[in-house]
Amino acid sequence: MKSPKFLLPVATAGVLALTLSACGGGGGGGTTTGGGDAEAGLDGRGPITYVQGKDNSNVVRPLVAKWNAAHPNEKVTFKEQTDQADQQHDDLVQHFQAKDANYDVMSVDLVWTAEFAAKGWLQPLKDKMAVDTAAMLPSTVAGASYKDTLYAAPQNSDGGILYYRKDLVPTPPKTWDEMMQMCSIAKQNNIGCYSGQFKQYEGLTVNASEAINSAGGSVLDKDGKPSLNTAEAKEGLGNLVDAFKDGSIPKEAITYQEEESRRAFQSGNLLFHRNWPYVYNLAVTEGSSKVKDKLGMAALPGKDGPGASSLGGHNVGVSVYSKNKATALDFLKFITSEETQRFYATQGSLAPVLTNLYDDAALVKKLPYLPVLKTSIENAVPRPVTPFYPAVTQAIQENSYAALKGDKSVDQALSDMQKSIETAGAGS
Template sequence: MFSEQRTEMEESIRKIRNGRINRRTFLERVGAVGLSSAAALSLLEACGGSSNSTGGTGSSTSLVWLSEQDATGTYVALVNEFNQSIGKQKGIHVTSQQVVSTDDLLARYNNMLRARSASADVMSIDIVYPAQFAASQWTVPITEAQWPTSEREKYLPGPIQGCTYQGKLWAAPLRTDLGVMYYRKDLISQAPATWDDLVKSAKAASPSKIKYGYVWQGAQYEGLVCDFVEVLYGYNGSILDPNDSTKVTVNSPEANQALTEMVSWIGTISPPAVTTYKEEPARTVWQNGDAAFMRNWPYAYALGNDPKQSKVADKFDITSLPYGGSGTVGHSTIGGWNLATNAYSKNADACWEFIKFMLQPEAQKKLALNASLTGALQSIYSDSDVLAKQPLFSKLGPILKNALPRPVSPQYSDVSDVIQRNVYQALKKQVSVSAALSNLEKDLQAAIKK
């Protein structure tokens, strides 16, 4: 696409989204610079072709925020609030554009950014992708002048770490997620601090009192990466050097202890079928009252406490992930979404104004109150209004302070794939733990050199 075509296309996409031109005019304008209707509509669709926030205001600067889906309407409400306050004052209008599937959203980013397009200015990106986007020069770093360290320290350290690559912050954490340990308080007298504690309690409960001791996510998919690194971090191990993402550190005594621990659960405290479990199968077993412990995400808390669909309502609690070996604290894996500025946007300063608005206590509080989303600002976990409506937040706050990201790498997709494959082979006893870690080390070294 020639530069004049791209400029016309980006401007036309902005105008059709803001309701300033109709579909016919859009096709006429892009046709005038040599693009076919089919090509224009395909690119429009790839970049998101409709708006779900209130219409434009004639502002001098129009921005598009492309994000994951928010079914509660809270994202749109916050966009409209920004437009009516700071946006009106500074001549900025933001349009919200949401995508249902995370995979579809990533595909749109790839299409848009490889074409050097600015059809979206502010981008919501999953916690595993800031390094990849930074290495591709697709995003703009957040400077100390924009967001001083004194302000960053008010936010959860794990998400900040996940957004940092080569000493720079490439996205701002909007909301987070984390793995937690569920346990049956009617069967377990005390929450386990260590993996040894959990195994001992699980064996005491199962099979004499309950069918299974512990259910978790053992299938070969992204969830297994989360489960593995949580155990690994609890043993003081790591996948890559936190200070040098090109250095592989996984083939260590700590990793051997961690993976040996996980293999030992299968067929003892965990059913053999756990190697087919993702989040929902584990939750189903748990809610049917068939497990003493479960590793899952916070979404399962409210569902488990619904007596209409759960046999364990009011019978369980949550705690942090255990630790083992030389570890002294458990570490949850973080999920979540972060806001970044498209490097091809011509309105980087305006993008930061919107991102900064979404980081403020008022917006973070509304994410918690209206959408039950775990924000990145630490103070919301002790906010009286939030705790009155979302009492779970009081339990999540302390756990989040020790939560850590998955390996930070610009080749994360490849890194994840080789972790899944090699850990899964060990769980299925297709290879020994030592062989799995040796193979994983070699595969990671090859992956990060791509």
């Protein structure tokens, strides 16, 4: 993924091109403990390799240089991947399958964590390898866990934000119904009311999941099984379908990804806009922006208060095949330290995982969206946590898109979604 100096659309994960085998098998023996591999190298110290996507914001190299200066006998080599998420994923999979001990520590997209953990490729972060998560936002810890075990350290986070025209709406809506009632203001001003990202791609999984979660439903239950035949799921997806039907969401939004929707809002054509925090920087600095002096930001609206944003971000994990896990663990703790998290925020505009930084006056002055983002992340829910994620997201996208276009009823779309996820293996 690209990584300019603002937060990115994390939903462009490109995971649909991936194919997953069933939960069993895998380089670590097909268990969530990794067997003997997880027990090896726990006291090992020495040079390690850190693997991450393209460092466009120049945050990795300064951190590695700082670490190496302080640890001359445990130097880190940075292995830079491409900026394409699917290529990053495939590269990691190939090295895991080869049991490559030279890929010690790696940055892992939130939606890959369960897959890699289920295959026994990530070192469980417990006992000797435990990481203290007490100061971290609970949702980021949940996003780094699988079956109640931490498998990676939260590295940076992200959450959806409601942007709005504060010249037209002095007080932002707290609920979905309030926002829909305010669509009359948009009509009076001859602009669209609301848009998120509704093209058939990963962003639609994010938006549909947010709608379902915000209405009190969930795509998967706590056991990882689909739970879409519920009144809450119907209300959530139905909210989006109804808004398309009555024009509250403009019909052209069916083609919107992050950038198309951002441009529609910045050009003054939308009253409300759901997107990631990266939009803030562009909306207030781009010369063509018509909202730079009218930009309001709030938590996504839910049923009775803040909605459930889809959690974004990355985790950092240790390979079960690493020979120097003691060094790798220290490097993980270095990455999650307050000093490093502050550097991530100021140098790369990467959302911290430490709760206290969202109330830090100096940081908030530089990144004024932090308090709103904190509310978003505190109420966030990870996209479905499952080893079968590519099949699950495809089922969500295809059926949500059909419902938004009117090709399927909400009931039929949810029923088909349920069946597709069950067939994929997430229902077993």
